[in-house]
Amino acid sequence: MKGARRCLALLLVLGFAQTAGAMPASARETRETREPAGVTRAAGAPSPDDPTAHRTIGIRLLDAPESRRADPRAQAYIVDHLAPGSTIERRVEVFNESPEPMHVDLYAAAATIAKGRFTFARGRTPDELTGWTSLDRTGLDLAASATARVRTTIRVPKDAAEGERYGVVWAQTGTPADRSHTVTMLGRVGVRMYIDVGPGGEPPSDFKIDGIRSTRAADGRAEVHARIHNTGGRALDISGALSLRDGPSGLRAGPFAARTGTSLAPGDAAEVVVPLDARLPDGPWTVALTARSGLVERTARAKVTFPDSPEAAGEVVASVTQQGQLLGRFPTLVAVGLSALLLVALCLPVSRFLRRRR
Incomplete structure (x- = not known):
């Protein structure tokens, strides 16, 4: 019986260790830097001197949590599950692909999902998520073919309600209206944000x-x-x-x-x-x-x-x-279950051997 109790104790310890390994650490601790697969580009406004020449800017996400490195969505978008009171940081890279200097404005704006589409709000329309989001730079003056990195910080209030929020970190360029151009021409590219708030583990996707x-x-x-x-x-x-x-x-x-x-x-x-x-x-x-x-x-x-x-x-x-x-990593719960079954299978012959020996 002592051998069986020892095996049961070992089983409980291993089960706790496996489960604890699956619990998400803070986003600050698990952040990593890597080159993402997805890059967003957009044609900007025409140059005032040459209306046929289009200026192009691009943006891409540079950071993702360690726990999501196998998730292709997390390589292109800011996707995370956060507890109330949490803070995460993500960096995006903005680049000027045109042969001329360009000023780029940076801001976060609202978004929704409706009728099967991720829908962007007009202009700089705010929502709850954008109120939690701040950028360390709100404007860039990029030389031709230059790049710059911008830090995005999301601070979730302690009293935030459960649920998922959506938004976009935008990089925008344009030509303002003047005496020669009566219409303001704007072009913008962005990185989507999918932030779920709630205690405990992340809700499953299916x-x-x-x-x-x-x-x-x-x-x-x-x-x-x-x-x-x-x-x-x-x-x-x-x-x-x-x-x-x-x-x-x-x-x-x-x-x-x-x-x-x-x-x-x-x-x-x-x-x-x-x-x-x-x-x-x-x-x-x-x-x-x-x-x-x-x-x-x-x-x-x-x-x-x-x-x-x-x-x-x-x-x-x-x-x-x-x-x-x-896809990606082997599910943690399945691994825990298989480990438990293996230990049970090992414990039975050991306990029988100890009883025979006594």
Whole structure:
């Protein structure tokens, strides 16, 4: 019995250590510097001396927490879960890609997610998140082909309510109206912010593919529409691709990329559209749609036949077979469970041996 109790104590200690390792440290402690994959660029206003010459600025995120280094969304956007009273810092890099000097204004502005889109507020419209956000520089004078780094600080009040907030850190350039130009020309690029506030661990991210239907666009191209439902506790940015097989004469096609730009707040649902080739036969086909957001990936399969014309609606496949996986790191809870099962398996023969020995 003593051997069994020792094994049980060891099991509890290991389980606590694994769980403690999964608990998020403060964002200050886990911040790392790395070159992100995503860069945002935008054409700015025309030069006053040459209205046909466009000036270009870009912006990219430089920092992400250690716990999110496998998450592709965290490489491009400020994505984090924070407890009330927390503070994080992120750096962004702004660069001037034009052959002339440029003044760039920097500020944070509001954003929302509605009807499947991440929607930017007009101008410098504030919201709760922008009230928590400050920049160490609000203006830059960049020489031609020059870059500069700006520190963004987000301080969450101690009395902040639970929930997710959205915003954008903007870099903006433009030509003001004057005697020669009666219209102000502005161009801006930004880094999105997805900040969830609440005690304890981060709400899980998840979604499901509710249904698939086939259509034809006005130009005659076949399309596949899939309804995505956000069943988790964090906002999602959906991307994906579609492959077709078992078509007429055993044809295969794809993969075809889904149209980008679908964002879903928790509980929301929207359609993802995959445009195909107009020469694609009507079918029937077996389609496999793989959708992903960050580290969450789901694949749905269904039988579809494309309609003859844009006016004829395709049949909605309400029941689709789907499977999912968590990309990136091995889930901590699964690791804890396997460790516990392994220790139990080791403890049983040890305890039996000790009883026989006594």
